[in-house]
Amino acid sequence: MTPxxxxDEVRQSGQSYLQLTDEAVPGLVKGLYLHGSLAYGDFRPGRSDIDFLAVLSERPSGxxxxxxxxxxxxxRSRHPRPYFDGLHxxxxxLAGSPYDCPDVPCVQEWDFRPAGHFGRNPVTWHELAERAVTVRGPRLTADDVWRDRTALRTYSHANLDEYWKPKLDELRAGQEWVHDGPAGRGEWVTEWFVLGVARLHHLLATDRLTSKTGAGHHALTAFGERRQPIVHEALRIREGAAASAYEGEPIARLRDTIEFAATAIEEGRRLGP
Structure with a gap:
């Protein structure tokens, strides 16, 4: 993908970011690279965020x-959505391990942090090394970006235990907050859990990164017929399709979401780092 x-919304946000930074701190931003859903051709207007990494000429001062x-x-005032999430x-x-990178200016859902670690992980580094979308600066090569497949697998495996398992426990304990309301929160939860956990399972099973949609297609074959309805539902939600096999049955959708996530987490943990 080229700029x-x-x-349109991605191009406009990227252009505005570069214009504003060039005016505010001339010469600071030498490179702007996009990753995440965009890099996989899986950007969904109205659902996806813009994931970026900016390469600076120097560590910024106060x-x-x-x-x-x-x-x-x-x-944010010019382009409130999609979120423009990333780090500097x-x-x-970028050439070294993300674990050696100090806290840096970063932003997530317009929460700007002068020194934080959002996005500073092996997944970001590997996505940039393998399929970065270049908006400004030279195209990244294998010599520009650190890669370590063992570290990527270890991080993904730990993410199942340290992030997704506690989130699943919260989901089980607070089921009332995922029933459909005006914002369709129940649908969002299904998409987020099913495809998010499936991405990690895909990485541990195949040693390759993929998009959320790619993870859903992986899950359709990896977890058997019993889990296919909830995976199809997650893909339907991501694609913005109208018809749902769970129409009027939010409790059934929630139950199947929980069961799928529990199964995928456990099977992913067994695959090991």
């Missing part, structure tokens, strides 16, 4: 960090 072929905060305040690193940071 010219990006969805004034430059304050300027970046103002940049994101203005960017140096070329040396």
């Amino acid at each position: 010219l072929s990006l969805p 004034k430059a960090v304050d300027a970046l905060r103002e940049v994101f305040a203005e960017l 690193v140096t070329h040396a940071d």
